[in-house]
Amino acid sequence: MTTTTAGNTFTNLANPTRFLNLSGTVLPWMAGVTALLFAVGLFMAFTAPEDYQQGVTVRIMYIHVPAAWLSMMCYTVMAISAIGTLVWRHPLADVSAKAAAPIGAAFTFLALITGSLWGKPMWGAWWAWGDARLTSVFVLFLMYLGLIALIRAIPDPSRAVRLTAIVILVGFVNIPIIKFSVEWWNTLHQPASVIRLDGPSIHPSMLYPLLVMALAFTMLFFTLHFSAMRAEIWRRRVASMRRRAAQAAA
């Protein structure tokens, strides 16, 4: 097999060494862009006007909403990776899923904590089941934790690959059902108001900082994700090298 593949980037990236080389070149730039986006985003977040109702606490929205978006996007990345494992047997797909899980769980955790801190001054309670999005994110958090527990429970990496992919996909398919049922449950118990922390619509002066922060978080995710994938590839190489060394010695 030669390396003169006629430019199909996807198959090129399927080669772990190629991915390592590519990511090694690109990562410093990604980290730099992430830092820049955060700098701009934070500046915009703190110079944006206060909400006339909520006052200064609305600034928490600039973390909470992007974190919630990212928690969902990360799971989508994992679902795509799972399809890559099951349908195309892409060698890097399960590396991607395994690397993404803890990062997604961390973002989900952030969404929950900031949601709680945002809600307490508004509603007087540290946790209010009334926000359907927050409740859905909580259920998503449980799913992340279950997945991480599953990944750690399977000792044999080759078996873990497809099993994890199946669980990821079953969870992904269920997310719309869960979201729908949580919204239903909320309207059932609070027929009058639809409680959303950030209200039904967002003023443009708050929308732009939100979008910049969302971009910053997205870049942060992919920077962390690629780095974690590199570490995972190296981890597997170390393991197989050790196996070969043990076999050679035996």
Next chain:
Amino acid sequence: MSHDVYVALAYGITAIVIAALILWVVLDQRARRAELSELEARGVRRRSDAAPASETDHGV
């Protein structure tokens, strides 16, 4: 607690969590790289290193 404290807590915890994530990823990479170089120094080779003529390796 005044509202400012909530905002400060939110941003503070976020900073800590993100810093922890970055730290974990960086340390993990460094540890793996160290293990790899240690193994290579001991003379252990990867299966695909056995054929230096071909540049490809599809094994991990």
Next chain:
Amino acid sequence: MGALFVRDLKLSLRAGGGALLGILFFLAVIAVIPFGVGPDLNLLARIGPAFVWIGALLASLLGLDRLFQIDREDGSLDIMLMQSTPLVLTVLVKCLAHWTATGLPLVIASPFLGLFMNISGVAMAAVFVTLLVGSPAITLIGAVGAAVAVALPRGGLLLAVLVLPLSIPVLIFGVSAVNGAIAEPAPFLQPFLILVAITLFFAVLGPLAAAAALRASSD
């Protein structure tokens, strides 16, 4: 297929099968609630349907790890994997047998346990009907967790952790339907039909994913 159904049914109902244990656990959960919540009959009547549902859900989850365990232990799992009949069908039949042996008894027991929670006759009927329609959904989606956890240590706990978030919609619509039957303005048919839809959906997704997981964990 019929033979498989009967065999599984017999195995579940045998002494070590765990079907009766499920009912006992259900009873234990319901019995404990008034001690925690207090003997206020009105309060118990209000939360009764929800807790009967939760008790049935937990008891079902507890019994699920047995779905594939016996087959794995006596080697018939490998035989099932090699057969010409589609594994999905085999899993579906096993789920049906498992539900008949462990889920159905819970459904039948629910009105009696409702007595402990002082729920009205209408509520008892609604709980019975919604559990009848909704508990298969738990078994079916639980099959995925059972297939994944069959060879793992602490598989039972892992199964529960994986399946509980997925079973939240079933719980929500089941209890909604019961509340709809009791309190007039709330609809009964709408959540009930959604519950039916979820069960049917899991009847496809569950065995499909479980079969894939069984194959993945064997090779």
